[in-house]
């Protein structure tokens with residue numbers, strides 16, 4: 388089970404919890420022994436011994452309560468550590484995905500993995516394993532104590548234990564299946580919630596806000612059904628094992644009664660046998676159920692462990708010339724029958740400025756997405772500085788090519804962070820780019836200036852302001868090649884001309900710019916047009 392590796396990585400916290408649990412089981416066993424001995428002493432009318440055992444019993448219970456508290460604190464530390472390690476691994480894997488692997492799932496699905504699935508792992512994994520540890524120690528100590536009362540009782544317990552250990556395995560596949568189905572239903576719910584909430588403005592403006600309620604209700608009903616199905620499977624497994632456990636207790640009670648009647652054991656045995664048989668079988672039924680529940684996590688753990696990462700080509704050679712050579716390039720989206728790009732041949736020379744033109748849906752963005760290395764399943768070849776794209780890693784490509792999109796993503800972070808993406812930038816350079824991109828006007832209206840947090844993905848910014856930020860972000864990266872995909876479309880004419888001039892006068896930079904609004908003031912700054920038509 389992949390979860391074990393996390394217990395190994397959190398071995399200190401895990402060891403502390405185990406040690407505390409075993410000690411605590413010792414206290415509960417001591418309380419049981421004291422109770423049985425107190426009963427024996429009272430039947431013999433030994434007052435002093437009776438009170439000694441009662442005092443021991445009370446002390447054992449007090450210690451039990453104290454250790455239960457310590458266990459709960461340390462278990463929480465362990466759980467949080469395991470959550471942290473799993474999240475760290477998932478985040479690490481996602482950071483190593485390429486564009487296409489990452490987008491095989493929605494971000495809402497990933498959010499569900501990092502929240503719902505982690506909660507499930509906590510509940511069914513960490514909790515259950517901790518309970519199993521406690522149950523095993525109580526069973527072992529209970530069995531030893533029963534043998535101390537009467538060895539034949541231990542023999543009966545061993546036989547009944549074996550039966551109880553085997554039976555629940557019959558239900559394990561059923562439980563795993565239900566657990567995975569529940570996890571998928573939770574993913575669907577998070578996706579639905581994200582989808583309708585992101586579409587709030589659209590629904591609000593067409594008087595359809597009820598769609599939000601309806602779609603969330605559908606998702607909730609889906610989760611509800613799967614949660615109930617899971618509990619039915621889990622409940623049946625538990626009820627079945629409980630039933631065997633209760634019957635086993637009765638058998639041990641009957642056996643001790645018989646032994647007392649035959650004067651083979653003291654009267655206190657009835658209390659001890661009842662206490663320890665009760666503990667052993669209750670814990671056993673708990674163990675077999677918890678173990679099944681623990682195992683039912685395997686598909687979820689496998690899902691998280693199998694997040695696709697991409698092995699990047701190991702290109703050590705420096706990519707010197709920045710010419711991009713495209714030969715016989717064709718691209719067809721999986722969902723479409725016709726190729727969007729068909730046998731395209733093109734050379735993008737170093738330092739030149741290109742205007743990429745074409746009807747709507749002609750494939751301009753698709754071409755830029757291929758050049759910037761997002762779409763890889765094309766046919767034909769693309770070379771950067773004479774080196775085939777297949778031999779260039781994403782990291783190397785992104786060191787050379789920057790892309791500025793029409794609707795840039797704004798992080799819930801300060802304006803400065805949004806410009807630098809947390810990288811160190813010389814203050815003079817930052818100031819120069821801020822001035823060139825007209826960001827001073829934005830800063831002037833923000834309460835904490837450049838350090839103002841841009842909330843909710845920049846909803847308090849205009850489309851044009853976001854585009855200015857994206858342009859500045861790209862210029863700060865200072866790469867040799869820039870691709871602009873309608874990057875100034877939300878700005879007014881004067882601002883867009885000014886920013887396009889800024890872009891097209893970047894010395895020694897290769898520029899490919901897509902625009903639907905070619906301005907006569909900038910037309911002369913292009914060296915060549917690339918025309919794509921359907």
Ligand SMILES: Nc1ncnc2c1ncn2[C@@H]1O[C@H](COP(=O)(O)OP(=O)(O)OP(=O)(O)O)[C@@H](O)[C@H]1O
Pocket residue numbers: 720721722723727745746747748749750751752753754
């Ligand atoms: N992820 C995708 N999956 C399937 N089809 C897609 C995808 N992205 C784009 N397309 C399709 O590919 C075609 C070209 O789209 P693309 O965005 O490249 O065109 P464009 O020339 O940039 O269009 P516009 O000028 O309208 O922005 C369109 O028919 C579009 O529906």
